[in-house]
Amino acid sequence: MARINVLNPQQQTAAPKRLGRKRWGGAAPYLFIFPWIFGFLVFTLGPLLFSLVISFFDWPIVGQVTFVGFDNYVEMFSDDPLFWKSLMITLKFAALFVPLNIIVALGLAMLLNQKVKGSAFFRTAFYLPSVISGVALAMIWSWVYSGDYGILNYFLSVFGIEGPDWLNDTKWSLVAMVIASLWGQGSMMLIFLAGLKGIPKDLYESASIDGAGKIRQFFNVTVPMITPTLLFNLITSIIAAFQQLTLALLLTGGGPLKSTFFYAMYMYENAFKYFKMGYSAANAWFMFLIVLTLTFLVFKSSEAWVFYEGEMKKAKPKHVKRRIPAERGVDA
């Protein structure tokens, strides 16, 4: 304990601290964090490791459990067309959803960041769908998308466009999923808004003195300054894209013709429809590995494009076009 005190000068000066420590012994901090330790072991680490174990077994919910080695994984890759199909659908969804989600959330955040009257109203309007249950959202969208009676097609018909039967058309069902998912992007928008509010105003002032137009200001000031937020949102979007399940279960049930049969749904059905627990655990681990790899790659690449202002000395300013503040003196 003495060693720890040396590490923390603040506690060293506080003599009465020792009183408390004597009464509680060295166990006090562990008692405080005990709920998390217990929960972590029982609801996270235990299940995590156990799911790895299960993935090497043929493990029905009732009946004989047999060790099958890598068979589940081999079957997945070589003998299960649904695996590939659902994986491709999820990748396609992610490729559409992730960039659009970022663009929409950032666009809305930038709109809200303008000095306007009633910003609280607009903020609420954009965030509203995120407050509502995914089930309710799915119900609303199934009605909006209705080919015959839906308002979306009515809206399109006003412009002379004949809309498809969104959820029953294999060409459009995935797009419909993307649009419905984008509708609930509220928290990402708020996170961007917080990031935008953190950009010092004088950066823009000096940029405009330098003659930078709005577009150059966006790419040379806004984007570099919000890269940490961008990184966070990029990673959470990727994870969200891979976990998309509620909407698919309720809007299309994976159809039509499996065109919205996401990987998460494939996993869900293997586990809770066919009760192939071992096989589904293997599915889950494969998804985990994909998400980890993607996250790792994003993190790795972030060294080149994320700029931490003053927070991390390791950041390499040479990658960041932030020459504006330095030039301020010259122009002023």
Next chain:
Amino acid sequence: MRKIITYTLLVFCSLLFIAPLFWAVTTALKSPQELYLFPPKWLPSVWRFSNFAEAWSIQPFNLFLKNTVIVTLLSTLGQLISCTLVAYGFARFQFKGRDALFLIVLATMMIPWEVTMIPQYMEFNYLGWINTLKPLIVPSWFGSAYFIFLLRQFIMTLPRELDEAATIDGAGKMTVLARIIVPLMGPSLILVAVFHMMSCWNDYLGPLIFLNDQTKYTLTLGLSQFRGMHGVDMQSIMAITCLISIPPLAVFFFAQRYIVGGIATTGIKG
């Protein structure tokens, strides 16, 4: 000129976000004859408020409401207590392995629920908790990484001198937490409560997997039952959709400044 463009865009976008909700509300109020008109009528000619009561009685929604309230309240209470204790432990003590453990806390946010879902299901099945509300409540009593992180960040901003003054007066650690720290944590605790209440109330996959008896259903499961039920009109579905969305909307309305402020204090902003 720029102002005009900004306002136009803002109004247009907020219409895009509100229109489907508005459509849901007006659908809930329409009579069956008006449901399937094309071009659609935005407002019902007769406002049938009785639709709400009728839709509510199609299934035992009173029971679903009771289950949902039980789950939401108990689970939120657990979340508040456990996350406060754990966050305090991480924020105010020096101990062996603290930083490593805290890193693990953060890392658990990265694990998709799908990976632990099957063993958790088997675990709860083993404990005999399937088809009870316990799987939806008990885990919350052991903290969740996101809230622990959020509360720890907040406690770190409180000056230690406060703790020390109380300790000199003879207060133990628990007293310091209960009398000094918690009263100062008000807004952060409200944020945790609001976020967790909303996610509990809106949860679908948890109840879907852990519950199979209709008497245990939550509201979201009850609503999803309408899908594929024959003879249920869209206005009933929309009526239930609107009704079960009221509590989270109300909570959001009263707590929005904590939500917006809370995101700024999570430490993820630029």
